[in-house]
Amino acid sequence: MEISDIAVIGAGISGLSIAHCLKEHAQVKVFEADVQPGGLIKCDNVNGYLYHKVGGHVFNSKRQDVLDWFWSFFDKQNEFVQASRNAVISMPGQQLVGYPIENHIYTLETSLMKKIIGDLLYITKQGYTPAINFEEFLKIHFGNTLFDIYFQPYNKKIWKTNLTEIPLSWLEGKLPMPTIEDILYNNFNREKDHNMVHSSFYYAKNNGSQFLANRLAEGLDISFNSIVNAIKRVGKFWEINGEQFDKIIFCGNIKDLSKIIRGFYVNTYKCFIDNLAYHGTTTVLCEIEQNPYSWIYLPDKAYSAHRIICTGNFSPFNNCNDKMTATIEFTDELPKRDIDLQLNKMPFSPKYLTHHYTPYTYPIQNANTRKTIGVLKSELEKENFYLLGRFAEWEYYNMDAAIVAAIDLSKQIKQIIK
Numbered sequence: 001m002e003i004s005d006i007a008v009i010g011a012g013i014s015g016l017s018i019a020h021c022l023k024e025h026a027q028v029k030v031f032e033a034d035v036q037p038g039g040l041i042k043c044d045n046v047n048g049y050l051y052h053k054v055g056g057h058v059f060n061s062k063r064q065d066v067l068d069w070f071w072s073f074f075d076k077q078n079e080f081v082q083a084s085r086n087a088v089i090s091m092p093g094q095q096l097v098g099y100p101i102e103n104h105i106y107t108l109e110t111s112l113m114k115k116i117i118g119d120l121l122y123i124t125k126q127g128y129t130p131a132i133n134f135e136e137f138l139k140i141h142f143g144n145t146l147f148d149i150y151f152q153p154y155n156k157k158i159w160k161t162n163l164t165e166i167p168l169s170w171l172e173g174k175l176p177m178p179t180i181e182d183i184l185y186n187n188f189n190r191e192k193d194h195n196m197v198h199s200s201f202y203y204a205k206n207n208g209s210q211f212l213a214n215r216l217a218e219g220l221d222i223s224f225n226s227i228v229n230a231i232k233r234v235g236k237f238w239e240i241n242g243e244q245f246d247k248i249i250f251c252g253n254i255k256d257l258s259k260i261i262r263g264f265y266v267n268t269y270k271c272f273i274d275n276l277a278y279h280g281t282t283t284v285l286c287e288i289e290q291n292p293y294s295w296i297y298l299p300d301k302a303y304s305a306h307r308i309i310c311t312g313n314f315s316p317f318n319n320c321n322d323k324m325t326a327t328i329e330f331t332d333e334l335p336k337r338d339i340d341l342q343l344n345k346m347p348f349s350p351k352y353l354t355h356h357y358t359p360y361t362y363p364i365q366n367a368n369t370r371k372t373i374g375v376l377k378s379e380l381e382k383e384n385f386y387l388l389g390r391f392a393e394w395e396y397y398n399m400d401a402a403i404v405a406a407i408d409l410s411k412q413i414k415q416i417i418k
């Protein structure tokens, strides 16, 4: 029987990344359930329009090693466009307000502005007290008024969960961390943005994030249309469909683990894993009125969508027939008739083209999630079985964070196999 070294399960960004990191050091075979690579970053073509089936993926990273790694696969100048975020928030009863809202307090209606100034003065007097959950963090850093008019309604739509139950650790690196001084400075100077990861971003000229997945799939041994639904321990090897591997890197969904490696290691964690919370996303492709924005955030309770992603502005090749396109995100599944009702009242008159529901898009952690998954990971690692990726680790990873996790895990594995 042929012995390959490492099986990677899943050709999303995590699986593709680690397969590249390890392919010079081991024989790596990737199994992908779908007929194409990409996982959450997959795109389709609908009537000549590019359709991100989930969101509207853009790329950037604050880490130089990730950027260096990423650009070793692509021609930044010729294959990508670079853009600055031009996002707005559609507030109830207000004009569109610039994003992030804390830098655009000066554009709000006078009574709101005064309340927010009062909040900021209060925070300055009190100092920052340590926050233990997401809601506390937002109130302590931005004050109650910004929390009530924007942060609470917007985040409630995405997470559909009590924000006091979201631990801060979960959102590390994703949260804006401006001080009161930053907020004042940015308002006085009309500075639009913070230096956050997607304040400026790269986007493939053609084929959106599918271009990334297709390129990263090149040069790898990938078996498509190969759902792995049983992994057996045979002596010191792991066996998939009669093929033996020294190591498994699982980049699928941790909720499938107990079915795949039955009885083994995972049983004690089954109840914990079954209870892991998450949301799905309905992503609607629309034609939309021309506008200059990249993202339009919708905290307004009148809409059940939380944001419009103007993918037509990311690359002109995403559009056709001079019509601009966007994807609109709704948390969880929405029937077509509700989508139509919602689109009718939204800004920029979106016209429905198609929609798609993805059941696993947002993993939700509680205070125990990371710790318990950490213990399970270290038990599995002793058996040469590794968890990597958004739903394998139940982490709120962006693509760049998934690449970081892949680079870090590959270093750990290279130490063992060298």
Ligand SMILES: Cc1cc2nc3c(=O)[nH]c(=O)nc-3n(C[C@H](O)[C@H](O)[C@H](O)COP(=O)(O)OP(=O)(O)OC[C@H]3O[C@@H](n4cnc5c(N)ncnc54)[C@H](O)[C@@H]3O)c2cc1C
Pocket (backbone or CB within 6 Å): 009, 010, 011, 012, 013, 014, 015, 031, 032, 033, 034, 037, 038, 039, 040, 041, 054, 055, 056, 057, 058, 059, 060, 226, 227, 228, 229, 251, 252, 253, 256, 281, 329, 361, 362, 388, 389, 390, 391, 397, 398, 399, 400, 402
């Ligand atoms: C709405 C939304 C918008 C986002 N926007 C951005 C953005 O703009 N920029 C950004 O950087 N990040 C963004 N992200 C995050 C990004 O999508 C993820 O970080 C990334 O795609 C996760 O990749 P992954 O490989 O870990 O998981 P996945 O993409 O879920 O890949 C898992 C793969 O494993 C395969 N698989 C699963 N089980 C099996 C099995 N048993 N056998 C074989 N194959 C299997 C699946 O088919 C899939 O291809 C966004 C996420 C969402 C939900």
